[in-house]
Amino acid sequence: MSSLMTQEMRLRATPLAASQLIYVSLALALLTAIWFLLPAGRPLTHPDEGRYAEIPREMLVSGDWVTPRLNDLPYLEKPPLQYWATALSYKVFGPSEWSARLCLTLSAWLNVVLIFLLGRRLWDTGTGAIAAALLGSSLLYFVMGQLLTLDMTFTFLLTAMLCCFCMAQLNRISARRASGWWMLLSWAMLGLAVMTKGIVALLIAGSVLSIYMLWQRDWDAWRALRLLPGLAIVLIITVPWFVLASRANPDFLQFFFVHEHLQRYLTDNADRVEAWWYFIAIFAAGTLPWTWQMSSALLRGWRTTAPRGQFDVCRLLWVWCIFLMVFFSVSGSKLPPYILPVLPALALLTAARQTSTPMRSLDLSAWILIASAAALIAFTLIAPNALDNPVVRSTAYEARPMAVAYALTAAVAALFYYRAAKKEQRVGSFVSLAVGWFLGLSLLFATVGRDGELRSGKDLTASIPTELAARAPMFTVFTYDQTLPFYLQRTMILVEYRGELDYGLQHEPEKGLGMEEFQQRWRAAPEAIAIMPHLTYEQLTNVGLPMRVLGTDRYRVAVSRR
Incomplete structure (x- = not known):
């Protein structure tokens, strides 16, 4: 791949002096420390952060590693890989905001490292450094690297798969044995990506590779795929959990593949409908302050850098970015993090094209x-x-x-x-x-955003006596803040609420109550706790339900039986 390095790059690729290396190392260590310390103490936000912090906690408490549960109800929308990793983090460090976010902050950091290493391997150290700088400082990437969702882990695994694939292609002639191992590792990353967000990973990988090979006529890439052993690796990684989950939950396969994949993509049943240009706007804002450079690379990146029939990494990166943008733009369900996997590849493509971009x-x-x-x-x-x-x-x-x-x-x-x-x-x-x-x-x-009442139930839970919260029945009425169970370290009884817990309530309906049954149980209980909106509190006060206010926030009231 030395042909990818221009003469200008070679002239600029001078090694750092010893003093410069020390300063760079110290700066990188400081930036890394800042990155990993930022999540500590910042309250988890509703709904995503509360959900993805609570599911692993319940896994660890129950010992059920097959069926993810949210508020002690089956929650099978996504595979469990990140839940397992976060539960392990809790086991080592204890449950906290920092340990809940550790998997995603580590994934984001590793992603930057991967892009640097691949950029250095393909071109030079300077190009790798620029790619890492572009990625680590892009607005959307930074924000999603600090907010607890599944998207950053998914992005890391897809990027790792792509990097390993590139390494396999670079070595397919000079070092076939090494190429084979890189390709098998790429398949393993694909399997892990499936175990993070589902079969969409297979669709992305298969579509991008097919488009690239047909366009570039790079048939050697197909020959280097190690297709049969690679598919075996993916099946070994993914099939055991799918089998166990379907045995524990008989309708799991229909719910997971049809409802959570096909219907969510093809219809608007997830209530996430946006205009066709939605991800263009997200891209423009999310790539700040590099919007101009990345947009330019995206518009010009289709141009070939290698003859037909040879591996063209820039064309592969460009196909990856364009396919993901189009794929998610035509979906019936849109959220900003969906295009996160575009950014690592685009950062590398932008860095590779930076010598043709004016300094101005x-x-x-x-x-x-x-x-x-x-x-x-x-x-x-x-x-x-x-x-x-x-x-x-x-x-x-x-x-x-x-x-x-x-x-x-x-x-x-x-x-x-x-x-x-x-x-x-x-x-x-x-x-x-x-x-x-x-x-x-x-x-x-x-x-900013460390106010415990700002989209979080942290401050409200602090008003509830710990001993009472540990022993008394706890109800959540007409609402369900997904951060509350994590901070209370216990689940709650749902009253007149279903939301995304509808699937679990269909299978375990006894864990949800109507208002009449709630009032009966509340009056009969010697002690109990309930959390409800302010309006509901006023309505129940007017009908004479005995309640004592423990605490309030902007949205809810926490009350006890006496």
Whole structure:
């Protein structure tokens, strides 16, 4: 693959001096420490973070590793790989916000490392560094690397599969044995991806590879697939759980494959309908401050870098990005994280094309960084006096010191950028802006959104006496905040609520109550706890239901029987 490296890249690919290597190592260690410390203490948010923190906790408590359960009800929407990993994190570190998010923060960090290593292998260290900088500082990637969902783990496994596939193709002539091992590892990553979010991983991998091979006429890629042993690896990884889950839940296969895959993709039954251009908008915002560079790479990336019949990594990366964008755009269900797997491949493609991008295009990224700092300061100064929303007003007021720190960080990053750009140091220019943007986003996550009442039940649970919560029946009426069971370390009895727990309630209906039965059980119980919206509390007070308020937040009231 040496032909992929231009003469300019070779001239710039000089090794770092010992002193520079020390500074770079210390900087990377600091950035890594910041990344892994950010999740600590930040309240889990409803619904996704509460859900994906609670399911592993219940797995660990019950010892049932086959059927994921949410609020002690079967929850079979996704395979259990991340649940298993998070349960292991709880086993080692204990249940906490940090250990709940460890799997995704580690996945995000490993993704950046993978992109750097593959960029260095394909081109040079500078290209790998730019790709890693682009990926780690992109807005959507950073945010989703801190919020507990399944998408970052899924993205890491798909990226690992793609990287291993590229390594197999690079070695298919010079080192066939090594190529075979890389290809088998790629199949293993595919199997693990299936165990994270389902068979969509198979569809993505198969479609991208087929389109690439037909377009590039790279038939040797097909010969290097190790198809039969690869499929065997995928089956060994995936089939045991599917068999066990279907035995434990007789209608699992129909629910999982038809309802959660086909119907969710082809229909709007998930209530996530968006316009056809939805992911274009998400892409434009999510790739900040690199929107221009990444968009340019996406528009121009189809051009060949290798003759037909030979492995063309840039064309493969481009097909990957375009297919994912189109595939999720035509879906009947859309959420911002769905296009997350586009970003690692696109960061690598952008870095590979960066020598054909004018340096002045980075000026736009620098101005985006400066403008974001100015906008943040303006918001914190204007919002407390101009807006009526008390949450926004208090958040804006409390964020003022952070906004100043953000502005100083942006100014220093811009200064380093202009010094590097003046010397035409392309790698230094990218990295300066990337570090500035990364630190600015870190400041935001370290200070804003730590209010326990902001989309979280953490503060409300703190108002409930621990001993009472451990022994008394606990009801949740007309609502279900998915963070509550995690912070209470117990499940709750649902009253007049179904939502996404409908599948579980169909199979275990005794775990849900109507309002009349709830009132009967409440009056008969010597002690009990209930959580309900403010309006429901007022209505039940008016009918004489005996309740004592334990605590309130903006949305709910926690009451006890006496």
